[in-house]
Amino acid sequence: MTKYIFVTGGVTSSLGKGIIAASLAKLLQARGYRTTIQKFDPYINVDPGTLNPYEHGECYVTEDGAETDLDLGHYERYLNTFTSQANNVTTGRIYQYVINKEREGAYLGKTVQVIPHITDEIKRRMTLLGQDGQYDIVITELGGTVGDIESLPYIEAVRQLKWEMGDSCIVVHLTLIPYLKAAKELKTKPTQHSVKMMSENGLTPDVLVCRTEEPLYQELRRKIALFCNVTPEAVIEALDADTIYSVPLEMMREKLDLICLQKLGLAKGTEPELGKWKDFLNKLRYPKSKVTIGLIGKYVELQDAYKSILEGLIHAGAMNECKVEVRNIHSEHLTLENAVEKLNNVDAILVAPGFGSRGIEGKIEAIRYAREKNIPFFGICLGMQMACVEFARNVLHMDKAHSTEMNPDTNQGVIAMMEEQKKITQMGGTMRLGSYDCELRSDSKTAAIYGSTHISERHRHRYEFNNDFINDYENAGMIPVGKNPKTGLVEVVEIPTHPFFVGVQFHPEYKSTVENPHPLFVAFVKAAKENHERKNNPSHVFEKSVAE
Numbered sequence: 001m002t003k004y005i006f007v008t009g010g011v012t013s014s015l016g017k018g019i020i021a022a023s024l025a026k027l028l029q030a031r032g033y034r035t036t037i038q039k040f041d042p043y044i045n046v047d048p049g050t051l052n053p054y055e056h057g058e059c060y061v062t063e064d065g066a067e068t069d070l071d072l073g074h075y076e077r078y079l080n081t082f083t084s085q086a087n088n089v090t091t092g093r094i095y096q097y098v099i100n101k102e103r104e105g106a107y108l109g110k111t112v113q114v115i116p117h118i119t120d121e122i123k124r125r126m127t128l129l130g131q132d133g134q135y136d137i138v139i140t141e142l143g144g145t146v147g148d149i150e151s152l153p154y155i156e157a158v159r160q161l162k163w164e165m166g167d168s169c170i171v172v173h174l175t176l177i178p179y180l181k182a183a184k185e186l187k188t189k190p191t192q193h194s195v196k197m198m199s200e201n202g203l204t205p206d207v208l209v210c211r212t213e214e215p216l217y218q219e220l221r222r223k224i225a226l227f228c229n230v231t232p233e234a235v236i237e238a239l240d241a242d243t244i245y246s247v248p249l250e251m252m253r254e255k256l257d258l259i260c261l262q263k264l265g266l267a268k269g270t271e272p273e274l275g276k277w278k279d280f281l282n283k284l285r286y287p288k289s290k291v292t293i294g295l296i297g298k299y300v301e302l303q304d305a306y307k308s309i310l311e312g313l314i315h316a317g318a319m320n321e322c323k324v325e326v327r328n329i330h331s332e333h334l335t336l337e338n339a340v341e342k343l344n345n346v347d348a349i350l351v352a353p354g355f356g357s358r359g360i361e362g363k364i365e366a367i368r369y370a371r372e373k374n375i376p377f378f379g380i381c382l383g384m385q386m387a388c389v390e391f392a393r394n395v396l397h398m399d400k401a402h403s404t405e406m407n408p409d410t411n412q413g414v415i416a417m418m419e420e421q422k423k424i425t426q427m428g429g430t431m432r433l434g435s436y437d438c439e440l441r442s443d444s445k446t447a448a449i450y451g452s453t454h455i456s457e458r459h460r461h462r463y464e465f466n467n468d469f470i471n472d473y474e475n476a477g478m479i480p481v482g483k484n485p486k487t488g489l490v491e492v493v494e495i496p497t498h499p500f501f502v503g504v505q506f507h508p509e510y511k512s513t514v515e516n517p518h519p520l521f522v523a524f525v526k527a528a529k530e531n532h533e534r535k536n537n538p539s540h541v542f543e544k545s546v547a548e
């Protein structure tokens with residue numbers, strides 16, 4: 001029978017509930033339990049796909065094309081397994097389902113209410129992934145903070161489930177123990193209040209994970225246990241960590257996994273080995289070299305807007321035993337005049353995905369700089385599209401070239417919406433989402449990087465490379481080396497005469513994990529490293545390449 005762990009948050013947001021949930025899942029997985037994680041978000045949007053990155057950071061896309069909360073990215077990066085549409089549910093989706101049912105007459109004239117109709121639907125979704133025997137443990141992260149009005153139906157649903165399931169269901173509450181500098185003391189009162197607020201709604205936590213800047217001493221742990229109705233060994237210290245990737249090991253040291261298993265009545269399983277994970281962490285902590293990568297985007301000031309790209313670079317850096325320093329370069333502030341000043345000391349350039357015209361000319365300038373100066377370039381989605389626009393304008397001399405997203409009237413729409421896509425748009429599904437196959441030319445750099453000519457990657461876009469211009473590109477040296485085998489749509493472009501110039505229509509960042517860093521990110525960081533060495537020691541690299 002599947003067991004359920006609910007992770008709730010108290011006192012304040014941004015305590016790292018997603019990382020704690022993912023770390024716990026990692027440990028349970030390492031102990032041999034088939035574990036998955038899902039997230040329930042209390043907002044009314046049906047999914048985060050329409051949310052602006054200022055609101056909610058990156059929109060993460062799953063294999064099956066669900067636009068989800070960025071925490072699902074952490075789940076996949078930690079667990080090295082895929083999530084799906086079922087792993088992210090919002091209040092909007094719950095209400096939409098219940099209201100549709102009501103319109104169909106499914107409630108037989110009854111009054112439709114938060115309790116039981118909304119809570120029943122929440123409970124149905126909370127237990128959905130546990131239905132077919134695929135998982136031993138389902139961890140559910142509840143978005144928001146205990147005490148929020150919007151979270152109440154979720155807390156109520158968990159209360160009912162706990163009542164129905166008994167020991168098969170536990171609650172881990174993440175809370176904050178602030179350190180007051182003036183008093184030189186850790187304070188437990190906010191945690192007591194947050195647990196009290198939960199218990200007013202009929203729910204008591206089984207385990208408390210306490211975020212803290214200072215270690216929790218024994219006396220304090222006993223005090224927290226006493227006031228919050230948990231056993232002292234169920235008070236877990238979560239000290240601020242140097243990297244999110246050390247949290248699973250910290251949680252193992254604190255025995256978070258063991259206490260959860262004990263409370264669920266499950267055996268300890270095998271001792272977690274986490275060899276690959278520790279190896280990764282060692283390489284991350286003790287790099288042998290350093291590169292600087294310029295990240296060009298219009299949301300670079302937001303730390304969560306390009307989350308998966310930043311994590312992909314961290315994974316790839318560790319693989320290369322190289323520290324990747326990301327220099328954020330705002331595309332709106334980049335011009336022909338200041339490109340040299342802003343870009344001359346980066347070792348490689350990554351142009352980010354995005355929508356709309358803001359900052360677009362800055363992206364094009366950065367690409368021109370990378371192409372002309374032989375700087376390793378990696379363009380993702382909009383970054384790839386703009387690489388095609390830049391090439392058309394500056395090499396193919398098509399001065400009106402653009403994407404029809406930015407300039408619908410141009411007759412040089414090298415990036416455009418395809419007829420097929422327009423039909424789908426009229427039906428309401430506006431984006432190409434989720435996983436699609438791609439066939440690579442066997443002589444391409446990308447095929448060598450993947451070690452395969454058949455790949456499949458995730459998508460999130462409306463516009464495509466316009467195949468009317470394909471011969472012009474090929475003849476001038478930008479080669480569409482990857483295509484969708486069914487539709488012929490271009491997925492990857494390369495400039496073979498450039499040290500590293502790769503543009504991809506898909507989003508490789510969604511598939512980079514700690515245990516499987518994405519090959520394109522690994523190759524890109526390697527190219528940055530080689531460029532760095534070439535700049536700093538040209539004769540050495542020359543000798544090396546002659547020797548090779």
Ligand code: GLN
Nearest residue numbers: 353354381382461462463
């Ligand atoms: N705006 C572009 C499109 O819709 C690119 C999207 C993206 O970068 N994710 O095709």
